[in-house]
Amino acid sequence: MATSVFPAARRRRFRAGAGDQDKAGPVTYLVLVLAAAVSLFPLYWTFVAASSTGERVAQSPPPLLPGGSLWTNVSTAWDQADMGTALLNSTVVAGCVALSTVLFSTLAGFAFAKLAFRGRGALLAVVVATMTIPPQLSVIPLYRIITGLDWGNHLQAVILPSLVAAFGVFFMRQFLTEALPFELIEAARVDGAHSLRIIWHVVFPVARPAMAVLGMLVFVQSWNDFFWPFVVLTQQNPTVQVALSAIGGGSGHDINQAVIMTGALIGTLPLLLIFALLGKYIVGGITAGAVKS
Amino acid sequence: MATTIRAGTEDGSAPAPADGTTAPPAPPAPRARPAWRSRLYRLDLKAAPYAFVAPFFLCFAAFGLFPLLWTGWLSLHHVDLLTPDTMEWRGLDNYTRLWGNDQFWTALRNTFTIGVISTVPQLAMALGLAHLLNYRLRGRGFFRVAILAPYATSIAAATLVFVQLFNPDYGLINWFLSLFGVHGTDWYADTWPSQIAISTIVTWRWTGYNALIYLAAMQAVPKDLYEAASLDGASRWQQFTRITVPSIRPTILFTIVVSTIGATQLFGEPLLFGGGVGVSGGSAHQFQTLSLYLYELGWPSRQLGRASAVAWTMLLLLLLIGAVQHLFTRRNRAQLGG
Numbered sequence: 001m002a003t004s005v006f007p008a009a010r011r012r013r014f015r016a017g018a019g020d021q022d023k024a025g026p027v028t029y030l031v032l033v034l035a036a037a038v039s040l041f042p043l044y045w046t047f048v049a050a051s052s053t054g055e056r057v058a059q060s061p062p063p064l065l066p067g068g069s070l071w072t073n074v075s076t077a078w079d080q081a082d083m084g085t086a087l088l089n090s091t092v093v094a095g096c097v098a099l100s101t102v103l104f105s106t107l108a109g110f111a112f113a114k115l116a117f118r119g120r121g122a123l124l125a126v127v128v129a130t131m132t133i134p135p136q137l138s139v140i141p142l143y144r145i146i147t148g149l150d151w152g153n154h155l156q157a158v159i160l161p162s163l164v165a166a167f168g169v170f171f172m173r174q175f176l177t178e179a180l181p182f183e184l185i186e187a188a189r190v191d192g193a194h195s196l197r198i199i200w201h202v203v204f205p206v207a208r209p210a211m212a213v214l215g216m217l218v219f220v221q222s223w224n225d226f227f228w229p230f231v232v233l234t235q236q237n238p239t240v241q242v243a244l245s246a247i248g249g250g251s252g253h254d255i256n257q258a259v260i261m262t263g264a265l266i267g268t269l270p271l272l273l274i275f276a277l278l279g280k281y282i283v284g285g286i287t288a289g290a291v292k293s
Numbered sequence: 294m295a296t297t298i299r300a301g302t303e304d305g306s307a308p309a310p311a312d313g314t315t316a317p318p319a320p321p322a323p324r325a326r327p328a329w330r331s332r333l334y335r336l337d338l339k340a341a342p343y344a345f346v347a348p349f350f351l352c353f354a355a356f357g358l359f360p361l362l363w364t365g366w367l368s369l370h371h372v373d374l375l376t377p378d379t380m381e382w383r384g385l386d387n388y389t390r391l392w393g394n395d396q397f398w399t400a401l402r403n404t405f406t407i408g409v410i411s412t413v414p415q416l417a418m419a420l421g422l423a424h425l426l427n428y429r430l431r432g433r434g435f436f437r438v439a440i441l442a443p444y445a446t447s448i449a450a451a452t453l454v455f456v457q458l459f460n461p462d463y464g465l466i467n468w469f470l471s472l473f474g475v476h477g478t479d480w481y482a483d484t485w486p487s488q489i490a491i492s493t494i495v496t497w498r499w500t501g502y503n504a505l506i507y508l509a510a511m512q513a514v515p516k517d518l519y520e521a522a523s524l525d526g527a528s529r530w531q532q533f534t535r536i537t538v539p540s541i542r543p544t545i546l547f548t549i550v551v552s553t554i555g556a557t558q559l560f561g562e563p564l565l566f567g568g569g570v571g572v573s574g575g576s577a578h579q580f581q582t583l584s585l586y587l588y589e590l591g592w593p594s595r596q597l598g599r600a601s602a603v604a605w606t607m608l609l610l611l612l613l614i615g616a617v618q619h620l621f622t623r624r625n626r627a628q629l630g631g
Binding site: 011022023024025028029031032035036038039040042043045046049057058059060061062092107108110111112115116117120122123126127130131132133134135136137138139140141142144147153160161162163166169188193195196220223224225227230231240241244247248257260261263265267268271272274275279280282283286287 | 334337338339341342343344345346348349350352353357358359360361363364367377382411421422423425426427428429430431434435436437438439440441443444446447448449450451452453454455456457458462463464465467468497498500501502505506508512519551554558560561564565568584586587591592597600601604605607608611617
């Protein structure tokens with residue numbers, strides 16, 4: 001099933017026997033190991049700093065091996081920034097946004113890929129064009145609307161504006177254009193199925209692998225979203241990123257740097273776990289979605 | 294039903310009939326169907342596509358387009374954050390004030406310089422990495438996930454970590470540099486070092502992501518092109534510059550556009566990099582971006598009208614950059630004859 005999402009991977013395996021010309025040399029490995037090290041080192045160092053004492057982090061040379069203060073730091077960070085609420089809030093927000101984005105993007109992507117309707121090309125162009133509009137342009141009125149509704153500091157203020165994303169619509173369209181044969185839709189129509197039945201019994205089963213990948217990508221994006229949550233939420237009801245901005249945003253030298261790093265670690269760990277488990281699917285999703293763009 | 298669906302998935306990689314723009318032939322209308330049912334059927338056929346795309350457009354209208362226009366309207370007024378219902382007409386005053394404001398020009402310049410020193414090395418390195426990842430490799434999966442790991446790190450977490458690494462007194466980077474005799478770079482207070490530090494965060498987070506996008510495009514380049522080139526005696530470097538790069542040019546353009554947009558919006562990294570003085574982009578605004586300036590005007594200074602003017606200036610800048618990029622690519626394409 002996964003092969004249809006990752007056609008590139010399959011193609012590559014197929015031509016792997018094509019000769020030694022494209023085999024990697026030692027220099028390639030050296031550079032790649034270096035790149036992997038640069039990518040992973042800050043994450044490793046976050047763990048090192050989070051397990052050291054604040055004094056140790058603020059010494060030169062800085063620590064390179066983990067210390068023994070991880071649990072003290074975790075409990076301090078937990079008290080300081082309400083990381084429990086933050087983790088729960090981020091899970092709720094990212095979960096809702098991912099679910100609704102996947103649902104609406106699949107519907108719209110299906111329509112753009114396989115249904116004929118007046119204005120389809122123009123509407124698709126609008127979808128792509130909206131990707132270029134920065135959120136800063138709508139943030140001020142949006143803030144007024146949200147506070148007008150008394151939703152400031154409520155999670156729906158963060159969820160509602162992100163219910164569907166142009167990127168998702170485009171992603172699903174690219175996938176369904178190739179993966180869903182017209183014959184299948186026609187057959188269902190001949191059987192007398194109306195559009196909703198076709199969605200449920202034909203489109204969703206075919207789109208499932210791409211929906212899973214899109215769900216993961218949107219979850220990551222939503223979890224890491226900073227600007228709008230920072231504007232509209234407060235420390236009484238923060239997402240992880242908003243809580244982190246409070247831990248790190250304080251000035252002065254009395255702040256325990258190890259605790260800041262612990263906050264960063266707590267905020268990143270859930271996503272790193274997802275990556276460790278599902279990384280290759282996310283990689284496949286990014287590459288699959290990008291080929292046509 | 295289930296078997297049909299599976300069969301459909303399996304030939305999923307086969308190209309769709311036609312080019313995807315032609316309508317599927319209308320199914321034969323079943324005989325003896327009651328009139329209201331066939332009318333319903335035709336209504337369903339006509340209306341369903343609009344119903345399916347409606348959520349996106351409703352959401353965009355409510356949370357994108359309408360606020361965008363409202364921002365434009367606000368930018369012509371004086372509005373206080375605390376009393377947003379009292380609006381005083383100011384005409385283009387907010388814009389002319391920006392024109393004469395040093396801090397605005399600093400923010401504009403910073404956005405530009407940080408944008409360049411984060412985007413250009415990022416995309417160049419991504420291109421190189423993608424090229425290397427395209428060789429036959431052991432541990433291919435590991436390398437791909439490893440370089441994508443920074444993408445899983447949020448702006449906030451990544452910035453807090455890099456603030457530590459760049460600490461002028463006890464940071465790892467200055468310690469490392471001191472081994473080579475470079476001492477005491479002030480990554481917080483000096484203009485260029487602080488902008489380089491912020492660009493490093495951006496570059497670290499996005500290089501792997503872009504590399505994977507390039508990799509996907511490279512894998513779609515027909516293999517025979519390389520075989521023909523190597524028969525003609527082209528070196529690997531020549532193959533890279535003559536075949537790979539031209540073949541994936543649309544993808545490169547796409548990433549340039551996306552990174553440019555990202556660079557104009559830069560907000561979280563400089564905000565958190567500055568710690569207590571983040572909103573003003575450092576004590577001398579040395580790394581304040583346009584987004585930060587907008588936020589400082591709108592929230593701490595409570596001047597929503599002026600902040601809106603900054604927002605619309607950003608839009609105009611994006612349109613300008615878009616037009617320039619469009620012109621550039623058209624000329625480029627004409628030159629290369631493709």
